[in-house]
């Protein structure tokens with residue numbers, strides 16, 4: 001494992017910015033990477049596409065980073081139609097142009113009659129808002145051959161990998177791990193995201209132990225509460241902390257970082273509950289917190305303002321250990 005990452009995890013001060021496994025807007029990925037790299041994030045997590053890795057690298061190169069060599073760029077792959085890899089699809093025969101999706105979408109997908117799929121995170125807010133059932137979530141374009149895709153991402157500058165475990169199918173997981181084996185020594189942080197696919201906490205704990213046995217102790221488990229929710233308040237962040245606490249109670253002995261429903265209250269709540277987590281990943285909420293949209297022109301003054309906001313969020317996790 002990368003030394004500075006291991007140290008941040010051991011100190012329970014690890015922060016990851018999640019751009020979204022299915023997110024494809026390269027320009028905005030570069031901007032987010034720059035802002036959160038300068039704010040002190042240790043990892044920038046993007047979809048597994050070389051162009052997204054290059055975009056993140058461009059953003060990081062433009063940032064004044066607090067720790068040389070960080071953040072790492074992480075790419076995400078998934079098994080079994082993992083819900084992090086979905087995007088919206090519109091059935092024009094059902095649509096009656098009421099436009100409720102326009103306001104429901106927090107990510108500027110429905111703009112002036114266009115559908116900007118590169119901005120879609122697959123959060124499903126628009127699907128819920130549409131009374132005509134014209135919107136649904138479908139799998140993002142298939143990842144293709146994982147090994148060759150990862151080679152391209154590693155060549156482009158990625159050095160961390162997250163495996164989204166979907167419904168936890170073991171044959172698929174084993175097959176993916178076999179494909180990763182020849183690349184393992186190039187991967188400086190290997191993470192597995194689990195939870196939020198309808199499994200019980202006991203099933204998720206069992207899956208975590210199986211992954212730990214298959215992949216070894218040198219891994220990070222991401223306990224996913226409510227994926228892509230972006231909501232504020234303690235209620236939103238509680239499920240991921242409870243899941244992490246279950247994993248620890250079941251004797252899991254590797255690093256655990258929470259995500260899904262995480263926000264500015266995750267760090268303080270984790271400290272109060274003595275959850276024992278080693279870090280926090282944030283996606284939708286982080287964008288909302290810095291209040292920046294993909295189409296907003298970014299002057300130098302505005303950039304500095306967004307970096308200052310991002311720093312508040314990163315420091316809510318990294319300022320002091322998540323367990324005191």
Ligand code: SF4
Nearest residue numbers: 105120121123124126
């Ligand atoms: S609301 Fe979510 S799922 Fe719907 S278009 Fe916007 S980002 Fe995509």
